[in-house]
Amino acid sequence: MQLGRQLFFDPILSADQTISCASCHQPNLGGADGVSYSSGVGGLKGNMNSPTVLNARFNFVQFWNGRARTLEQQALQPITNPMEMNLSLDELELRLNISDSYPLAFKAIYGSRGITRQQVAEVIAEYVAALVTPNSRFDRFLRKELELTPQEQNGYELFKSLGCISCHNGINVGGNSYQKIGIINSWQGAPGVDLYARTGRETDRDHYKVPSLRNIALTAPYFHDGSATNLSRAITMMADDNLGVRLATNETADLEAFLRSLTGEIPVIFGLP
Amino acid sequence: MNRPSRIHLFHKINLTLLVAVGVGVLFWFIHHYGKEELLYHAASVKQLDALEHEGSQLNSHLLEIKLSTYPNYDDFNEHIERRWRLYNVLLNSENKESMHQHSSQDAMQQLGNTFAEAEHLIRDFQRLHSTLRNSSLYTHRLSQQLIFAAAGMADREKVSHIFDISDTIATTSELQTDKWLPLLQEKIIQTEQVFARDWEDKHEAASFLAHAKLFANHFSDYLNIQHNLDMVGRQEQNIISQLRTRLDHDGQEELNLLVQLSYAIFLALTLAEVLIIYFLIKAERAANMDDATGIGNRRAIEEHIKRYHEPSLFLINLDQFSHVNSIYGSRAGDALLRQVVTRLQHRYSGKAELFRVSSKSFALLFDALGKAHYSQMTSDLLSLLEDATYDIQGIPVRISSSISIADIPPLLEHANIVLTDLKQRRHAKYAIYSKELGLEARIESNLNILEQLKTAIENDRIHPYFQPIFCNRSGRIEKHECLIRLETAAGEVIPPIKFLPIARESGLYAPLTRIMVKKSMSYFRDKEGDFSINLSPEDILNLETMAHIFADLDLEPDLARRITFEILESEKVEDWSVVKTFIQWAKGLGCRIAIDDFGAGYSNFETILALQIDYIKIDGSLIKSIDTDQNAEMVTRTILEFARHIGVKTVVEFVHSEAVHAKVCELGADYSQGYHLGMPAAEIMTTALSGVDATMV
Numbered sequence: 001m002q003l004g005r006q007l008f009f010d011p012i013l014s015a016d017q018t019i020s021c022a023s024c025h026q027p028n029l030g031g032a033d034g035v036s037y038s039s040g041v042g043g044l045k046g047n048m049n050s051p052t053v054l055n056a057r058f059n060f061v062q063f064w065n066g067r068a069r070t071l072e073q074q075a076l077q078p079i080t081n082p083m084e085m086n087l088s089l090d091e092l093e094l095r096l097n098i099s100d101s102y103p104l105a106f107k108a109i110y111g112s113r114g115i116t117r118q119q120v121a122e123v124i125a126e127y128v129a130a131l132v133t134p135n136s137r138f139d140r141f142l143r144k145e146l147e148l149t150p151q152e153q154n155g156y157e158l159f160k161s162l163g164c165i166s167c168h169n170g171i172n173v174g175g176n177s178y179q180k181i182g183i184i185n186s187w188q189g190a191p192g193v194d195l196y197a198r199t200g201r202e203t204d205r206d207h208y209k210v211p212s213l214r215n216i217a218l219t220a221p222y223f224h225d226g227s228a229t230n231l232s233r234a235i236t237m238m239a240d241d242n243l244g245v246r247l248a249t250n251e252t253a254d255l256e257a258f259l260r261s262l263t264g265e266i267p268v269i270f271g272l273p
Numbered sequence: 274m275n276r277p278s279r280i281h282l283f284h285k286i287n288l289t290l291l292v293a294v295g296v297g298v299l300f301w302f303i304h305h306y307g308k309e310e311l312l313y314h315a316a317s318v319k320q321l322d323a324l325e326h327e328g329s330q331l332n333s334h335l336l337e338i339k340l341s342t343y344p345n346y347d348d349f350n351e352h353i354e355r356r357w358r359l360y361n362v363l364l365n366s367e368n369k370e371s372m373h374q375h376s377s378q379d380a381m382q383q384l385g386n387t388f389a390e391a392e393h394l395i396r397d398f399q400r401l402h403s404t405l406r407n408s409s410l411y412t413h414r415l416s417q418q419l420i421f422a423a424a425g426m427a428d429r430e431k432v433s434h435i436f437d438i439s440d441t442i443a444t445t446s447e448l449q450t451d452k453w454l455p456l457l458q459e460k461i462i463q464t465e466q467v468f469a470r471d472w473e474d475k476h477e478a479a480s481f482l483a484h485a486k487l488f489a490n491h492f493s494d495y496l497n498i499q500h501n502l503d504m505v506g507r508q509e510q511n512i513i514s515q516l517r518t519r520l521d522h523d524g525q526e527e528l529n530l531l532v533q534l535s536y537a538i539f540l541a542l543t544l545a546e547v548l549i550i551y552f553l554i555k556a557e558r559a560a561n562m563d564d565a566t567g568i569g570n571r572r573a574i575e576e577h578i579k580r581y582h583e584p585s586l587f588l589i590n591l592d593q594f595s596h597v598n599s600i601y602g603s604r605a606g607d608a609l610l611r612q613v614v615t616r617l618q619h620r621y622s623g624k625a626e627l628f629r630v631s632s633k634s635f636a637l638l639f640d641a642l643g644k645a646h647y648s649q650m651t652s653d654l655l656s657l658l659e660d661a662t663y664d665i666q667g668i669p670v671r672i673s674s675s676i677s678i679a680d681i682p683p684l685l686e687h688a689n690i691v692l693t694d695l696k697q698r699r700h701a702k703y704a705i706y707s708k709e710l711g712l713e714a715r716i717e718s719n720l721n722i723l724e725q726l727k728t729a730i731e732n733d734r735i736h737p738y739f740q741p742i743f744c745n746r747s748g749r750i751e752k753h754e755c756l757i758r759l760e761t762a763a764g765e766v767i768p769p770i771k772f773l774p775i776a777r778e779s780g781l782y783a784p785l786t787r788i789m790v791k792k793s794m795s796y797f798r799d800k801e802g803d804f805s806i807n808l809s810p811e812d813i814l815n816l817e818t819m820a821h822i823f824a825d826l827d828l829e830p831d832l833a834r835r836i837t838f839e840i841l842e843s844e845k846v847e848d849w850s851v852v853k854t855f856i857q858w859a860k861g862l863g864c865r866i867a868i869d870d871f872g873a874g875y876s877n878f879e880t881i882l883a884l885q886i887d888y889i890k891i892d893g894s895l896i897k898s899i900d901t902d903q904n905a906e907m908v909t910r911t912i913l914e915f916a917r918h919i920g921v922k923t924v925v926e927f928v929h930s931e932a933v934h935a936k937v938c939e940l941g942a943d944y945s946q947g948y949h950l951g952m953p954a955a956e957i958m959t960t961a962l963s964g965v966d967a968t969m970v
Binding site: 060160163165166167169170171176177178179180183184207243244245246 | 343344345346347349350396399400402403404406407410411476479480483484487
């Protein structure tokens with residue numbers, strides 16, 4: 001896991017050695033990067049908002065459109081993505097194998113000579129799988145360790161009664177199904193890399209993996225295009241576009257308070273090694 | 274014979290090892306194939322069971338989500354993951370079941386397809402479920418608000434429209450039917466028109482219609498997905514049961530194969546066992562068989578005798594067979610033996626069994642022959658063997674044989690005793706064992722003598738006796754021959770004929786010689802006259818004995834000059850050079866040398882000439898009847914003439930009568946000894962016998 005941590009923070013994984021995994025998944029930004037679109041090598045802008053790595057292991061698929069089933073399948077894709085780290089896997093293996101520390105570290109784990117892409121994927125996935133944020137206020141409330149504030153409590157009730165819960169459910173409060181963004185009011189923004197981009201099925205347009213709401217307060221801006229700059233804006237937009245509800249100001253505030261209770265403890269290992 | 278039999282052994286071991294390796298390979302195969310395959314089989318069955326179980330869980334997951342107030346898709350996702358995991362394990366174990374790979378590949382492919390399809394359907398279901406759940410929730414909730422508002426305005430048309438839509442959605446949702454969907458869609462269009470009149474800007478009205486439309490547009494899809502899931506589920510169960518049938522079939526086949534393999538192992542083990550038994554029997558037979566002739570050996574006799582009721586054993590000895598071996602080589606010897614065996618087998622097949630007992634003796638084993646036939650059988654045998662001419666590499670050879678017969682157990686031992694006795698009695702050709710022969714007693718007495726000999730040596734009861742040797746010319750005692758005597762514990766004095774042959778064979782001979790040399794020398798140290806001591810070629814060849822004699826003579830050179838060594842001329846001496854060296858050395862010390870028992874059988878004038886001896890002692894067998902036997906006289910005369918010719922003095926032994934004495938004197942022998950002239954005694958004689966003819970002096 002320490003090896004995965006080292007790789008996660010090492011810009012050696014990008015073509016020009018300027019970007020690491022942590023560049024877009026920053027520990028102090030809730031495992032995301034605080035901007036609508038991340039910058040890749042050579043300052044290239046991406047076309048999707050960087051999702052958090054925190055609790056990624058509980059998502060049923062990885063990426064916004066679920067093109068990776070597992071963390072292992074996910075791990076290498078940003079490295080090779082031309083808009084992200086833009087490093088070929090051959091180059092990746094070469095770089096690691098001629099580096100000072102990696103050959104020994106990998107040999108200690110795998111016992112064999114020669115670092116392979118598969119090993120890199122496994123090591124990074126192992127590390128990311130460890131990045132979970134337990135003991136949020138809401139978790140502790142569910143364990144009956146504490147009472148929510150009345151506002152949080154109201155927010156929780158609204159969350160259920162308004163039907164947010166229809167899509168944001170399960171251990172990650174989301175991250176367990178694909179849903180359409182803008183089911184009542186069609187999405188007005190530019191089309192992102194949605195499920196349709198992967199399946200080509202007309203009915204999959206504007207469908208994305210429902211994001212987890214854990215630590216949602218830390219990962220502004222919101223949505224696949226980062227179009228909602230703050231949490232209350234995101235709540236309002238979701239209610240309007242997906243539920244057809246115009247929320248009262250206090251309702252938005254209550255919901256926001258509830259969502260803030262989903263912020264958990266950032267793991268110690270999520271930081272520079 | 275060693276080499277071929279060793280190679281044979283090598284082959285046997287190879288063959289046995291081969292069978293062992295075969296069994297090992299079978300075991301390995303059963304272990305590897307059987308165990309691995311059965312394990313995979315069991316694992317496959319387990320995966321199938323688990324998959325079937327998961328399949329049956331699908332509907333309950335669907336139902337759970339549909340009935341629960343707040344959906345949770347995690348369970349559903351885990352269900353999908355579990356199914357894929359099981360599927361991959363199954364795929365792996367199917368692939369490892371190499372023999373049946375192809376048979377289930379298609380089914381596995383189909384199963385994978387249904388899983389993928391089911392997953393798609395489930396994803397769609399999750400999507401629609403969230404949407405429809407919220408839509409029915411909102412149509413219901415908004416309908417209440419809108420009805421209140423419309424009622425406030427007494428707009429009964431709106432109230433009825435809103436109610437109808439809400440009610441249809443609720444009923445449709447509850448009954449899970451698409452029956453009223455067209456009606457619903459129609460209603461929505463109408464309501465839209467009604468709302469458009471004055472509720473165009475009313476958000477709740479727009480939202481209500483949006484949700485109602487969502488419901489109306491997607492509910493049939495929702496039902497279809499469930500229907501399709503049901504179909505896929507059924508398909509899946511079919512494939513699983515197909516796989517299971519195939520797996521059962523494969524399992525049966527594997528079991529059959531294992532059963533066959535176990536038969537093979539059983540057979541291989543049995544074969545190995547049979548081989549071992551076969552080789553054991555062969556080894557046993559080989560141990561009981563003579564290599565050169567292929568007939569039973571000494572061991573075999575013991576085995577075979579047990580089967581006879583009234584056995585009689587004829588032991589046939591080929592006399593001087595060792596000469597054949599040493600002259601023509603052992604191959605020729607073996608060839609001769611085979612010819613002998615062929616003759617014997619040919620004659621006695623069915624009547625007696627033939628064995629080879631030793632290098633030159635055979636045994637014929639008869640059953641119930643009857644003592645009356647022994648004599649006839651023996652002469653038959655002798656003529657069969659001795660009248661024939663054997664061919665050794667083109668050279669005709671005849672053999673001589675002697676036969677001993679025993680019918681009292683232990684047969685072979687008794688026959689051997691008789692045969693040994695027979696050899697000593699030179700001219701007899703056969704003898705029959707009987708208790709009356711007293712041969713055992715003789716052996717017993719031999720053992721007894723040996724014991725006496727030992728104690729005598731230990732207790733200093735070996736003594737020299739002295740027999741005078743007379744000069745025929747002067748009639749005076751010129752010297753004495755020292756003769757060995759054994760005094761028993763009881764004081765009885767035993768002549769050497771009783772114990773010397775036994776001593777020779779027992780290794781006590783050398784000490785006797787040393788004692789005799791020492792005691793004779795010490796006796797004559799303070800006496801007058803010369804004396805002679807007997808030495809056999811064995812003594813001369815015995816380094817230890819020689820070392821003793823050398824030491825004794827070196828110490829007393831004066832005494833040494835008075836000694837005559839009487840050396841027995843013997844057929845056993847192959848290398849006369851040692852004897853020659855001894856003679857040279859002894860003569861260097863002043864000793865004289867006599868050849869003893871000359872003319873007894875093996876005398877060789879040439880040898881005598883080469884040895885530079887001083888005396889020839891003519892063998893008693895020639896002398897004892899010289900007064901009557903013309904031949905003996907002639908031979909003696911020849912020897913005496915020869916001796917005179919080469920300047921060697923002659924001594925005659927066994928002069929037992931006056932007539933003999935007169936005869937030897939007449940023939941010109943130089944010296945005489947014999948019982949007639951003087952008996953051996955513990956002390957030397959100093960006076961001449963009266964019987965000595967004065968005229969001869």
